[in-house]
Amino acid sequence: MKKHLFLSVFVIMSILFIAACSDDERVNPEDTLEAYIRAWENFAFAEMLTVMNGESMDVLENQEWTLEERMEKVYGDLGVDNIQVSYEPRDFEEEEIDLDEVEELVYPVQVTMPTIAGELDYDTEIKLVKVLETDENDNETEKWLVQWLPNHVFAGMEKATxxxxxxxxxxxxxxxxxxxxxGLAINGQIYDIWMVPEVMEDVDAYAEAFAELFDMDVEAVQEIVNQYPDNPDWRAPAFQVPVNDPRVQELANLPRGTGWESMEGREYPYGxxxxxxxxxxxxxxxxxxxxxxxxxxxxxxxxxxxxxxxxxxxxxxxxxxxxxxxxxxxxxxxxxxxxxxxxxxxxxxLTIDARLQAQLSATLGSDAGTGVVMNPMTGEVLALVSQPSFDSNIRYLGIRDSRADNFEDTSILYDRRFQNSYSPGSVFKPFTAAIGLEEGTLDPNESLSINGRQWQPDSSWGSYQITRVNEHISSVDLETGMKYSDNIYFAQQALAIGDSTFEAWAEKLGFGSPIPFSFPMYASTIANEGLNSDILLGDTGYGQGEVLMNPLHLTALYTMFVNDGTVVQPVLFSDEEMGEAWLENIVSPETAGTVLDSLVPVVEDTNGTAYRTDPGHNRSIAGKTGTAELKKSQQAEDGEQLGWYVALDYENKDILVTMMIENVEGRGGSGYVVNKVNEFLSRAQ
The missing domain is CATH 3.90.1310.10 (Penicillin-binding protein 2a (Domain 2))
Structure with a gap:
């Protein structure tokens, strides 16, 4: 079979036929066939007309549509973007066919095209009819033209109509x-509400009552009522509401004129x-x-x-x-x-636990922030919360959300915070410690002498200095540095590691790469254009500078401390492999254990930044606090603060919680977040 494949660019030859002056110059009928098929395959439907006979043209001219319009509509509706028409060429000499004696030829063809209902293959035929045309000099020209059939448009068509x-x-x-x-998103029921003006005793009174119930403008209700002014007995559709909307129960108390009934719809029980x-x-x-x-x-x-x-x-x-x-x-x-x-x-x-999700959401309350709960051994993500939030039920049905009244900029409701990347502050310090331990630049038992509140290595830093909170501590080792969250200690460790080594480790830890997760997350980054200065390197060591971390990425990296140095793969779907490695043996078991040991006093030592006399739960928690300061300059006294806390049950190894809350300045910084996480852990027991 001779195949004609779809061409992306197609131009019909301007001369399809030549006069027959001798046997050697005789017109080949298959030239017409080829031209017709090429035009068909290349969606050049107007060109198909140029090789049709008069009878075909008469049929087509009597229709309400043009052939080009018809075929474009049919193929467009059916999603056809490729047509192949094949036929078997004929050997006229071998078949002993005398073209002088033959008035018509029939070619069986096979048509193949993909459609929205699957691939279609069908057989039809193309009939070629010989015609003689006489010019002004009475010279006859022989041509072969196509006798059009309706199934050249589509299979099964028998008539043009x-x-x-x-x-x-x-x-x-x-x-x-x-x-x-x-169920988190299920095929359930919604209520469809309508109004019938004919039964209303007082349209204005009705509109006012309905508007008050649904917090709408009276004019908007009146527009709904008056949708069909010539047919007041018709149902005027209003909108749909979730089945659990308490206002539905109050509809019966409105003046006459409202109707409602349940219908199939999408339900979001944890909307x-x-x-x-x-x-x-x-x-x-x-x-x-x-x-x-x-x-x-x-x-x-x-x-x-x-x-x-x-x-x-x-x-x-x-x-x-x-x-x-x-x-x-x-x-x-x-x-x-x-x-x-x-x-x-x-x-x-999903691996999500709706109960934990609801508890974490309730714990965050009206605070703007995010929370991640993960099983650090299996990688199962148990909760992913972003606050404030909208209601999926309301957004689905397109009705007014009263939450929007609480914000000048309603876009805050739709900011998916667990997907974004933020300055991590001191919750980054365990990674600096792990890198230093692996590189041999950090000795966990070595005490560094650090005096005063601010520090710089030499005068080359100009007026810039690194600031710490607890200036009364002068001898700082790893445990002390972690417990008191000493910025100067970790800045010095970063400088000892060096910029190129630190950047290489950041890459190994997944910075700058997509997070392998079943829901898209923004990548974490270590620096905008590399760690190109000692000041930036020092600030990076304690999670400031230009470091940005995605909360899920941050949470996943903490799993290395209870997995002998392997970062577990975070999973969202229950059919994914659990406990698989994302970054296998990224640090040694000894390094992981040393860092974990330094995180325990942060919570359990009375001087630790996360210590609480009564945390409200009975878990054995290792953790790290962090307050990221978003100041425009070091000299600025005020600036937005992000409060962080990562809490890990180091005995049961069944729960790892990361929480970040915005604008914690004046509210205790990261200490405010510690209290929130403890509250959640007490609820989740």
């Missing part, structure tokens, strides 16, 4: 569950607590419809808008079933050409 009906059967969307089978991770669906936009052309969406479809609903749209949605039917002029079915059954979406099961 036939139509194609494409119908879709939407798949059932997959659901999202937590580790215990709790506020898991909004940033699970996200929501919503009505498809024109832009989204165009972007997903050929995937079975229509103007009434819903699509993932945020979170997992967006990231895993293809998996959750499944595939629509499609039927392609040929109808006659009266709308009767001629043929069902193609039919595929819908493939329902797949369910997603």
């Amino acid at each position: 036939d139509r194609i009906r494409i119908s879709t059967e939407q798949p059932v969307r997959g659901e999202i569950y937590d580790r215990n089978g709790e 506020i607590e898991l909004a940033h991770l699970v996200g929501h669906i919503g009505p498809i936009t024109a832009e989204e419809l165009e972007k997903h052309e050929g995937k079975g969406y229509n103007a009434q479809s819903t699509i993932g808008k945020r979170g997992l609903e967006l990231e895993y749209e293809d998996l959750l949605r499944g595939e629509a079933g499609v039927s392609v039917t040929i109808l006659d002029e009266e709308g009767n079915t001629r043929h069902v050409v193609l039919k595929t059954e819908p493939v329902h979406g797949e369910d997603i099961h």
Whole structure:
């Protein structure tokens, strides 16, 4: 079979036929066939007309559409972007065919095209008809032209008036569950609310009562009521609300005119607590419809808008079933050409514990911040919280969110903080310690003599000095430096390591690379353009400078201290491998143990920055506090502070918590976060 493949650029030859002056110059009918097929394959439908005979042109000119419009519409609706037409060339001499005696030739052809309902292969024929044209000098020219058939547009069409009906059967969307089978995004029920003006005794009184209940403008309610001024007995659709919206129960107390009933819809049982991770669906936009052309969406479809609903749209949605039917002029079915059954979406099961997620969210309360809870041995992410939050149910249904009234800039509700990167402050210090131990530049038993509150190595630093909090400590070893969170100690360790070595270790620890996780996270970075000065290197040693860390990355790196130096792979889906290494043996077991030992006094020693007489829980916690100062200059007295605390149960090794809260200045800095994490751990017992 001779194949004609789709060409990205195609130009029809301007001269398709030549006059037949002798046997050697006789027109080959297959030149016409080739021209017709090339035009068809290359979607140059107008060019197909140039090689059709008069009978075909008469048929097509009597239609309400042009051939070009018809074929573009059909192929566009069916998602056809490639057409292949093949035929068997003929040897006229071998077949003893005298073209002088033959008036028509029929070529069987096979047509292949991909469609939204699957690949279509069908057989048809192209008839070539000989015509003689006479010029002004009475010279006859022989041509071969195509006798057009309706199935040259699409399989199964028998008449030019036939139509194609494409119908879709939407798949059932997959659901999202937590580790215990709790529904996080499920196919449930919503309430549909409508208004009937005809039964209202007083439209103005009704509008005022409804507006007050749903915190709306009276004018907006009146617009809903008056949607069909000529048909006051019609239902005027208002909006949908979640089934757990308490205002639905109060609708019965409104003046007459409101109706509501349950209907199928998406439910988010943890709509506020898991909004940033699970996200929501919503009505498809024109832009989204165009972007997903050929995937079975229509103007009434819903699509993932945020979170997992967006990231895993293809998996959750499944595939629509499609039927392609040929109808006659009266709308009767001629043929069902193609039919595929819908493939329902797949369910997603997360490692998230909805109970812990809700408890962590409640602990953060009205604070702006983020929290990560992980099992440090298996890598299972048990909670990912970002506050403040929106309600997935409300965003899905597109109704007004009263939370927006509390903020001048409502975008704060949609900032997914666990995805971002932040200055880590002193929670970075264990990594500096680990690097120094591995490089042999840090002796955990060596005490450095540090005097005063500020320090610089020499006058080359100008007026810049590194500042610490506890200036009364003059002899500082690793445990003391960690317990008191001594910036000068860790700055000196970073300088001893050196810039190139520190940068190499940062790369080994995953800085500057995508975090291998089933939900996109921004990468952590060690410096904007490298550690190009001793001041920047020193500041980096205690988590300031230009260091930015993603909270999940930070949390994962702490797992090395209870995994003999291996960083465990963080996982979000329950079908992923648990306990796999992300960074295997990144440090030695001895280094990991030494750093862990230095983190225990931070919490258990009375002088530790995370020590509390009564933490409210009975866990054995090793941890590290950190306060990242976001000042414009060292001389600035005031600046925003990010409070951090990482807490790890070093005996049970079953929970690792990282929490960051914004704007902790004047509220105890990282100490405020310590109290919050202790509160969470007491709830999670």
